[in-house]
């Protein structure tokens with residue numbers, strides 16, 4: 001059997017919310033909320049071994065959303081939120097790390 005599924009359906013150990021555990025391009029495992037979110041910033045990419053999660057930067061996210069707007073609704077790709085962004089018990093997942101997120105560029 002396949003012991004290395006790229007997407008696992010689980011429930012969060014601390015808040016019991018339904019989540020997806022997906023491998024990122026860097027081979028880490030990332031918990032995502034199971035339902036896509038309009039505020040999401042994580043794209044699921046198809047890969048040879050299933051799917052990979054890719055966290056989009058602010059610029060990538062803007063470009064992605066522009067692309068989606070011109071697509072027919074049924075071809076639009078969902079975006080997901082990292083579960084530690086929404087988990088009420090996120091402190092148990094990992095410490096907040098603000099240093100890795102570049103400040104959003106201001107257009108105005």
Ligand SMILES: [Zn+2]
Nearest residue numbers: 012014015087
């Ligand atoms: Zn949780």
